[in-house]
Amino acid sequence: MQLTEKGLENREAWEKAGYSLPQYDREAVKKRTKESPFWIHFGAGNIFRAFQANVVQDLLNQKILDCGLIVAEGYDYEIVEKMNRSCDDYSILVTLKKDGSVEKTVVGSVMESLILDSTNEREFSRLKEIFRNASLQMASFTITEKGYSLVNSRGELLADVEADFKNGPERPKSYIGKIASLLYARFLNGEKPLAMVSMDNCSHNGDKLYAAVSAFAGEWCSRNLAEKRFEAYVNDREKVSFPWTMIDKITPRPDPSVEAMLERDGLEHVKPVITSKNTYAAPFVNAEELQYLVIEDAFPNGRPQLEKGGLIFTDRETVDKVEKMKVCTCLNPLHTALAIYGCLLGYDRISREMENPTLKRLAERIGSEEGLPVVADPGIIDPKKFLEKVINVRIPNPFMPDTPQRIATDTSQKLAIRYGETIRSYLKSESLHVTDLKMIPLVFAGWLRYLTGINDKGEAFVLSPDPLLDTVTSYVKDMRLGETQDAEKKLRPLLSDASVFGVNLYEAGLADLTVSYFTELMAGIGAVERTLEKYVNAANDYCPTPVSMKVSS
Numbered sequence: 275m276q277l278t279e280k281g282l283e284n285r286e287a288w289e290k291a292g293y294s295l296p297q298y299d300r301e302a303v304k305k306r307t308k309e310s311p312f313w314i315h316f317g318a319g320n321i322f323r324a325f326q327a328n329v330v331q332d333l334l335n336q337k338i339l340d341c342g343l344i345v346a347e348g349y350d351y352e353i354v355e356k357m358n359r360s361c362d363d364y365s366i367l368v369t370l371k372k373d374g375s376v377e378k379t380v381v382g383s384v385m386e387s388l389i390l391d392s393t394n395e396r397e398f399s400r401l402k403e404i405f406r407n408a409s410l411q412m413a414s415f416t417i418t419e420k421g422y423s424l425v426n427s428r429g430e431l432l433a434d435v436e437a438d439f440k441n442g443p444e445r446p447k448s449y450i451g452k453i454a455s456l457l458y459a460r461f462l463n464g465e466k467p468l469a470m471v472s473m474d475n476c477s478h479n480g481d482k483l484y485a486a487v488s489a490f491a492g493e494w495c496s497r498n499l500a501e502k503r504f505e506a507y508v509n510d511r512e513k514v515s516f517p518w519t520m521i522d523k524i525t526p527r528p529d530p531s532v533e534a535m536l537e538r539d540g541l542e543h544v545k546p547v548i549t550s551k552n553t554y555a556a557p558f559v560n561a562e563e564l565q566y567l568v569i570e571d572a573f574p575n576g577r578p579q580l581e582k583g584g585l586i587f588t589d590r591e592t593v594d595k596v597e598k599m600k601v602c603t604c605l606n607p608l609h610t611a612l613a614i615y616g617c618l619l620g621y622d623r624i625s626r627e628m629e630n631p632t633l634k635r636l637a638e639r640i641g642s643e644e645g646l647p648v649v650a651d652p653g654i655i656d657p658k659k660f661l662e663k664v665i666n667v668r669i670p671n672p673f674m675p676d677t678p679q680r681i682a683t684d685t686s687q688k689l690a691i692r693y694g695e696t697i698r699s700y701l702k703s704e705s706l707h708v709t710d711l712k713m714i715p716l717v718f719a720g721w722l723r724y725l726t727g728i729n730d731k732g733e734a735f736v737l738s739p740d741p742l743l744d745t746v747t748s749y750v751k752d753m754r755l756g757e758t759q760d761a762e763k764k765l766r767p768l769l770s771d772a773s774v775f776g777v778n779l780y781e782a783g784l785a786d787l788t789v790s791y792f793t794e795l796m797a798g799i800g801a802v803e804r805t806l807e808k809y810v811n812a813a814n815d816y817c818p819t820p821v822s823m824k825v826s827s
Contacts, residue, residue: 275540277361277380277557288380291539293366296382297335307341307385310409312578314401316453317416318347318354318387320525323365324561326414326473329583330383338582342383344404348390348449349417352549357557358387366541366558368532370673376535377563390452392445398452405456406463411575412471413453415483416521419476421449422486427741438490442499454490457514458500461507467574469515473567475522477597477691480570484508484516517570518590520597522605524668528556529675562674564663566655568596586654595652602695603645604661607717608637608669609681610692614720616678617738618730618802624678628670632803636810637665639713647706648699679738685721686742686774693717694776701782708783715784716809718775719791722765723802725750730802746774758796762789 275281275288282288285295313330315322322345333339345363347354363384369377389397404410415421424435431439438451443458460466470487472479491508494500507513528546536544536558546556571587581587600606612627615636619627627633641661649657668674693714700708725747729735732755737743749768753761762785769779769788779785794805 276542277364277366279362279364282364282380287540292378293539294377294379296331296380298337300382300385303334303340303342304385307344310341311344311404311407312341312409313412313414314344314346314404314410315414315416316346316348316390317421318345318358319416320527320559320561321416321473321521321523323381324367324525324559325521325523325565325567327365327381327383328367328379329567329580329585331379331381333578333580333583334383336582338579342385344386344388345384346388346390346401348452349421350549350551350553350555351389351391352547352551353553353555354387354389356547356549357555358384360543361557363387364557366536368536368558368560369563370532370560370671371563372667372671372673374673376673378536378539390449392447392452392455401456402459405460405468406466408464408466410460410466410468411573411577412469413456414471414473416473417449419474419479419482421474422472422482424448424450424486424489439493440497442494442497443490450486451490454487454494457487457508458491458494458504461504462501465503465507465513467513469517469573469575469577471517471519471569473519473521477601478518478594480516480518487516511572512574515572515574517572518593518597519570520566520568520593520600522567522600523561523565524674524676525559525561526674526676526680527554528558529560531675532558532560560675562668562671564668566596566600568593568654588654592652592654595650596655598695599649599652599655599657599660601691602693603649604641604657605664605668606688607640607645607692607696607714608664610685610688611636611640611713611717611720612669613678613681614685614717614724615802615806617682617735618720618724620729620731620735621678623672624676624681625670625672625674627678628665632806632810634665634670636713636716636806637669639810640717641665644711644713645696648696648703679736682724682738684740685724685738686740686746689718689721689774690772690776694772697775697777697782697784701777711784712787712809715779715788716791716806718779718784718788719795720802722750722768722788722792723795726753726796728755730800732799742774753796755796755801756798758793761793761796762786765789765792 330343365381367379367381392398434448438446438448443455446452446455472483488508491505495502495505533544546554568586570590570593612624616627621627700706727734727737749765769785772778795802
């Protein structure tokens, strides 16, 4: 069995092996898509293939849509060259369910794949042709939050961005420069309306995309490199919109166990390709069954009935509430807590952590006891039910090969939003007291313990990538298990850093508790497990004596 047009001619063999196949005339859909594209997506990665592409597949099967998707890749061209095109733009979605069942779907809704390369005349001309087409309603993006940044860590313009500002829209090198150039082509062809929809997992993602694109429009117009009206076009929400969205679906790296399963089915050429940019690309993507995509309903050129595929369209305020529910209380904080302690306790799967009653209870307490009291109910998704699915279905799914090490990546960038928002809500509340927060400080202390790079057995482990790793590890580098003299003094600058924790922990009244927990976690081999059992399973009002209140003997 080969994942190509020719290989799929033997539908009986695929169906006998348990695969769901496209139920539409793909050649006819491909022709209509080429002539009248309605949706182009930038970012040919796993989340797109598992989510957006499968939604469109379902709608094509139901005859609700008669056009498919176009995907473009602007970071790692080899994904398109070595994976999309070698499989005739087909992919396989393997949905892994908590009960152990597996759904295997051949997704064929991508009708064309392109490379976002302005030096490639054929590819870039085709992209401009698509953007000029009046039928285009949406350009969407999953390019990661870093993809929208125009500056480096020092706040300096990236070299390609600076060059693009000076050279104009003809042959831009930077990612957003190329996107702005395509939008300029649409502007020149009658100022046609379009929705520019970031679907990346970051707060107020539409604003990030808008800020980047509008920066190019402003620079080009001020330098007379583009028509003056282009800047006004980008800033006119009746012409170009930048909706906020909230996306939620876990799609880990292609897993060897899934690869082996497909090989047993008789599928050929399923091994992942590791590109020169270290991207793991495979003809399949493994993903969880649950998914959410909430979108601000701002589409100046209209939109298809994607709500019939499960997407939720609403207003900006509701998108914001859903995002905060997920990121600040009901999912991401739980994941980060499990990632930190999973690394310390030697786990290689997030799901296996949920078999540990103490770690499961930690997740429950962070979500239900400390998070839910400050959640603003968005109305379209019930926070309590969402949290119950996270704890009982999503995270414990043993067939989801997600690791604490992956989720621990960039933790210094996550703490402020995942926990700081909740702390600030407690500080502002007249009925809630920040001193009732016991598990969030335990997570902070766990992260400080994690930064030592020594697990609970006393063995060294590799810290996950983090842009502030050198800075934050410097505060604990001289500390050893059982030797935490002057811990509070050494940690004070970090605990005071609101950019890391979202608040100054001293001003919030949580620094002493965090240090007390940290001291216990550092007591020796096995101290992490003992400390978790002691405080996670304790009564809600039980906490250690803050270090500043301890009496010397």
